Amino acid sequence: MAARGPDRELLARVALCAVCAREARGFGYCHGLRWDRHPYHRFCSRRCQDVGSTIARRNNGMIDKTAREAQAIRDARTHFAEALTDLGLMEPFFHRSAQDIDRLIEAAVTGYIDSMQDQAARKERTGTVLDDPLPF
Ligand SMILES: [Zn+2]
Known part of the structure; x- marks a missing residue:
């Protein structure tokens, strides 16, 4: 979805949870810790981190x-x-x-x-x- 109005630039700096799209809060996962090969996913909570890392492990690092x-x-x-x-x-x-x-x-x-x-x-x-x- 597209950001509207003056918030567009701000939105680009706000990290969202890769699972539920809430604001990310310091939880993350990178498949195999291979930052050069796989994306770093951010999460809002430990629960979403557990779900997201499980999905990423099944899908070669992708969610x-x-x-x-x-x-x-x-x-x-x-x-x-x-x-x-x-x-x-x-x-x-x-x-x-x-x-x-x-x-x-x-x-x-x-x-x-x-x-x-x-x-x-x-x-x-x-x-x-x-x-x-x-x-x-
Ligand atoms: Zn979440």
């Missing part, structure tokens, strides 16, 4: 998020359906294609991750929860 992202979106369908049911909104969505549902989930996830990355680039604004009177 490809594409397949896991697609699976995560499929896995989120259940939670999405539960929320629709709880809100009495299942009827308009029930006969939509899996692609349509995945598109809605992906839009929400992309917006969430964009915001997390933007916030990581603006550390001075942490701790402020703004009122959110309108959903859009």
Whole structure:
């Protein structure tokens, strides 16, 4: 996803977790410690480091998020359906294609991750929860 506006330069300096895209916090892994041959992956937590290093060991030092992202979106369908049911909104969505549902989930996830990355680039604004009177 592309960075927008004046945050673009800041974003380039903020390292993100190779597993979950949260801000990286001092955890890392380089396959075989071969810095000349394999990328150095950064992680937000020990948990993501364990997961990411396991993936990298299986994939010659690489962490490809594409397949896991697609699976995560499929896995989120259940939670999405539960929320629709709880809100009495299942009827308009029930006969939509899996692609349509995945598109809605992906839009929400992309917006969430964009915001997390933007916030990581603006550390001075942490701790402020703004009122959110309108959903859009
Ligand atoms: Zn992480």
